[in-house]
Amino acid sequence: MLELRNVTKVVSGARHISGVSLRLEEGSLNVLLGPTLAGKTSLMRLMAGLDQPTSGSVWMDGADVTGVPVQRRSVAMVYQQFINYPAMTVFENIASPLRVAGTNAETLKRRVGEAADLLRLGPYLNRMPLELSGGQQQRTALARAMVKDARLVLLDEPLANLDYKLREELRAELPRIFAATGAIFVYATTEPSEALLLGGNTATLSEGRVTQFGPTIEGFRKPADLITAQTFSDPPLNTIEVEKKRGNFMLDPTVGLPVPAEYEGLADGPYRIGFQPHHLSLSSSTGADTALNARVTVTEITGSESFIHLDYAGNRWVMLEEGVHRLSVDDTVEVYIDTRHLLVFEPSGRSAAPARPVAA
Amino acid sequence: MARIDLDNIRHAYMANPAGDEDYALKKVHHTFVDGGAYALLGPSGCGKTTLLNIISGLLRPSEGQILFDTRDVTGLPTEARNIAQVFQFPVVYDTMTVYDNLAFPLRNRGVPEGVVDKRVREIIAMIGLEERARRKAQGLTADEKQKISLGRGLARADVNAILFDEPLTVIDPHMKWELRTQLKELHRRFGYTMVYVTHDQTEALTFADNVVVMYEGEIVQIGTPEELFERPSHTFVGYFIGSPGMNLLPASVDGATVRIGSQSLTLPGRAGALGSDRIELGIRPEFVQLGREGMPISITKVEDIGRKKIVRAELEGETIAAVIDEDTEVPAEPHVVFDPAHLNLYANSWRVDLEGAA
């Protein structure tokens, strides 16, 4: 188990990481989700031992490893760039950590073979990395990280430089590969959809802080605060400021949304509500929802779905509808919010829902 | 703005190409209509960037001609083609201010300073960088820099076309949405001819009126996003578009009846004689309905990806995927039904037109 206890990293006055505490279990897959510069790479470097925290400590299996350099920790890392030894064959690339460890020839051959099979590199073992496609190069880097049999495997946006479809394939394979090794995996990404497809646990990062840590789907469905919800939404989360008056969230003095049962206990006052683009619709899901008049700004059609960008009283919303909907720009349309999936936030940004698990 | 004709273009990077396989671009004959928004979509190495470079004039095709509004520009260098291009990595002149960056292409062409000022102010407002106008471009964020690149392309009102080479690669997901809608908006308002190269289906489909899908140096299908989704003309298109891609099941066909293992289904029309061709039935995961009736499946995995669930299963020994709503429960004895209107039949990977089908 890897544990970060109240870790802070300050580099020349700038706080790159502030007060992060995380417990990553044996054999778990942990996603670090956040935009560029949120602190994903900084956090990984601290986990690896490439950097030392300014304050706080790092624990591995109950032992304080804060000052231990990376060479003496059991860590493997894969980067966004495809990093292989260009003058070695794929076989030698994968075998390199084993050679360093002095593994005997027979075991080495077997282990490299296993890793190559798992990552479908069998036919390319005698090739040079630069003769391979980007996907194969990154598989080589992944295989090398795997044979190292490290306790901690850090993957820093490993699929970001690959084609969309390749990314999809490799992403589907990764959890299977992870499961086979039993190590602690940490995977950094900027894309919410990637986190959701990988599953496991997700820590959402914003400006050097972990805003929530828990099962991935929980972060999406029950975000602890507005920042987490926004970090987890692609397309972006729709929000609007409302005033709760008894049974209604008033969008303006005349338009109100019925308050869902779980939020009935909330005190009256100002709130910000959030809802995913697919919970905004041209038709009512319950038949009893309030119709809102919004102006169409842009429509994007993917062939199976339509993204309709709307302006509602100065708020920019995105609506995701199944099928093809050709709406004219500047037309006013009636839209409905599916209140069953409503997220409610206090003015401070904290979720107003009943208590939810937040990272310790 | 101009109409762009690609007249039987072929390109090989080697000196004496022997066979088809030596060509990075096998044969492209296509017209980009004046004011259209196009996407060139395909995996890396499919020839999409080669084609873009031929349009921009960075490459001269081995064979064929390229016409802007019926004028042959095949031999003209980039600077004489009057086009704009936005690159994968933002190209900005670091030492200039945002304002000067945008004025640069105009000043280079000797446009009077009064006109330059008016135009640059318009562009700055368009790309929403008013507050940054007097700042050095150096030190801006990636998306701001990419907006400048775009703005420089828009500065000249008379450009023949604006070309995009995977412009959102280095942009964070949230900013992608903003930049994309801005592009869409600019296209709608000013009617530029735009060609957008990408490997990302979402970008291609949402941006373009017409998507050109390329595979191994060839165009495999040109169509609207709907056509590509509903009637992929090649199994590659079925696979490449959609996430997950189309389910393809080995099948045998007899008239309007198609058999997968022990199951048989009725096609929306009759297939002609297909002889010994390799037959596959294609159905999008979105059109696979999960329920208690239909063909029995065994589920291997359910991926909850937030707004929907992807069900991975086996049907007659073949793997298939189905997409269901976030609120839909997976039944205990799962069966699937294929929406008959959305069945596609493929012979040797190419789509078969069915007689009597809509």
Place this chain on the structure above:
Amino acid sequence: MNKTLNNKAWFMVLPVLVLVAFSAVIPLMTVVNYSVQDTFGSNVFFWAGTEWFQEILASDRFWAAMGRNLVFSAIILAIEVPLGIFIALNMPRKGWGVPVCLVLMALPLLIPFNVVGTIWQVFGRIDIGLLGHTLAELGVNYNYVNNPVHAWVTIILMDVWHWTSLVVLLCYAGLVSIPDAYYQAAKIDGASRWAVFRYIQLPKMHRVLLIAILLRFMDSFMIYTEPFVLTGGGPGNTTTFLSIDLVKLAIGEFNLGEAAAMSIIYFLIILVMSWVFYTVMTNYGTERR
């Protein structure tokens, strides 16, 4: 970025520290020791205080040599930097020409300093030297031994020939790091050759150029071997630079105290000027940011 603390690392640097101590620190201390004492030989020393320093700073001979050094460095920089940039800009960026050009450029840098001096000494001779003889044939009354202007021109030519390559190589390294997309974008923007240089190439070369100028300044200010071999400081004292004068003073006139004081002044001047150069140029860089 603070790295992992590792005490073993100090042992790795130790040999270098010892080497630097023997090659630089200890000799410098010896020089300091000499500069404040006087001797009549046979290892008898007297305390002289700042006497030598005062003498040096008051001597016309020192200031004349100093002036020659400054003029020389200024001319060298004025020629080598633009010429180096010009050559770097015109070197091929891909293909077989790249290694050929790089090797050709590196050649003068590989030749020992005294050999460079000898080469030019022979090259400039009127009787057998290619340059001297050709000029003589053309009717130019060229003689670097007698004519101060000719001696200066020859030394400057020699230095340009010897050291421009360094500027070229550094600038070239800066240039090849510019992605193709920049040139393509500039073409599309209709940028002139000058604009490409001014807004793309120069900003990207800025850092290496700073290093090139600094290196060339320091080296040219310390020039010794080549002019010593070529002209020996003559005719008269017209090519006697500080370094040559220093050696004359120390070895020729055996005036150790004065020579030591002069070395220290010389050293401080180089240090201060390099520092000024560096600060001015880095500030110039950050201002533009």
